[in-house]
Amino acid sequence: MSQIKTVSVIGAGGKMGMRISANLQRSDYQMFYCESAPQGQQRVAAEGREISDANSVVPLSDVVILAVPDIVLGKVSESVVPQMKSGAILLTLDPAAAYANLIAQRADIEYAVAHPCHPSVFLERYTKEEHADAFGGVAALQHVAAAYEAGSAEQKAELSNVIKVMYGPVEQVHWVTVTQLAYLEPTLVETVACMVGAFMKEALDETVKHSGVPEEAAKAMLYGHIQIALAVAFRATNPFSDACMIAMEYGREKIVKPDWKQIFDQKELDIVIARMLKIDAIRR
Numbered sequence: 028m029s030q031i032k033t034v035s036v037i038g039a040g041g042k043m044g045m046r047i048s049a050n051l052q053r054s055d056y057q058m059f060y061c062e063s064a065p066q067g068q069q070r071v072a073a074e075g076r077e078i079s080d081a082n083s084v085v086p087l088s089d090v091v092i093l094a095v096p097d098i099v100l101g102k103v104s105e106s107v108v109p110q111m112k113s114g115a116i117l118l119t120l121d122p123a124a125a126y127a128n129l130i131a132q133r134a135d136i137e138y139a140v141a142h143p144c145h146p147s148v149f150l151e152r153y154t155k156e157e158h159a160d161a162f163g164g165v166a167a168l169q170h171v172a173a174a175y176e177a178g179s180a181e182q183k184a185e186l187s188n189v190i191k192v193m194y195g196p197v198e199q200v201h202w203v204t205v206t207q208l209a210y211l212e213p214t215l216v217e218t219v220a221c222m223v224g225a226f227m228k229e230a231l232d233e234t235v236k237h238s239g240v241p242e243e244a245a246k247a248m249l250y251g252h253i254q255i256a257l258a259v260a261f262r263a264t265n266p267f268s269d270a271c272m273i274a275m276e277y278g279r280e281k282i283v284k285p286d287w288k289q290i291f292d293q294k295e296l297d298i299v300i301a302r303m304l305k306i307d308a309i310r311r
């Protein structure tokens with residue numbers, strides 16, 4: 028029988044709080060929603076969810092989800108953690124604060140982080156709802172990357188059930204360490220993938236401005252080529268042409284620094300996470 032029965036969401040009126048609450052509300056868990064900002068409280072109430080006082084509900088909760096901004100996670104955890112019941116799980120949604128050791132510690136509670144992977148660009152989507160669900164958590168299947176370093180297989184399986192509800196529909200929860208999760212996000216997906224996405228948009232705008240190509244033509248050409256570039260690079264559907272590989276090599280020489288892989292040095296990870304959290308340095 029499940030040990031996790033009661034779940035509280037702190038920051039329930041924020042972007043993630045609203046998304047995960049919408050799913051958790053339909054589950055069998057006893058749910059409590061906490062939100063400090065009046066506008067956030069209105070958003071929670073508008074969805075038919077009642078606002079609870081964290082001081083009253085945190086001590087009752089088997090899982091406390093901190094859906095507050097990363098830069099206040101340390102401070103919020105300092106007030107929440109002392110009120111948690113022994114053996115309960117503090118679940119955060121991004122590895123940065125946990126990696127930087129900003130979360131208040133207590134020996135008798137459990138710590139976990141769960142981050143949505145978002146639906147894959149290669150996902151086979153059938154319905155309009157699946158196509159519309161870019162973020163995940165509504166209709167399109169996604170995976171989740173999570174860390175629960177002290178958790179046994181049984182405890183992870185229990186927490187997986189909560190994670191699969193809050194980010195559902197979920198195909199699989201991948202268990203990694205907090206440091207590995209930080210290499211996934213920010214390093215792999217924000218420092219690289221989101222940067223490249225924004226870079227492609229900048230290149231699109233520059234193409235239109237510089238060459239006078241109609242914007243619709245440039246968009247059509249780019250969007251199709253994003254698809255084929257990903258399919259060839261990741262799925263080897265067919266090889267890039269010889270001429271394309273020469274142009275790609277030229278692009279690398281002009282755009283990518285030869286030592287770019289230093290972003291995988293742990294001291295670089297420390298630097299980017301400290302920047303994200305707006306602190307001087309991460310705590311060791």
Ligand SMILES: NC(=O)c1ccc[n+]([C@@H]2O[C@H](COP(=O)([O-])OP(=O)(O)OC[C@H]3O[C@@H](n4cnc5c(N)ncnc54)[C@H](O)[C@@H]3O)[C@@H](O)[C@H]2O)c1
Pocket residue numbers: 037038039040041042043044061062063064067093094095096097099103119120121142143
């Ligand atoms: N936004 C995303 O796309 C996204 C994706 C994955 C993970 N995350 C993670 O989710 C977490 C939340 O991010 P977000 O973007 O939803 O933030 P947000 O700023 O949209 O929402 C945070 C909410 O927390 C509330 N809050 C702040 N302090 C509080 C307190 N003491 N008690 C109760 N409520 C409080 C705020 O009023 C706000 O409504 C972060 O750890 C973030 O890294 C966000």
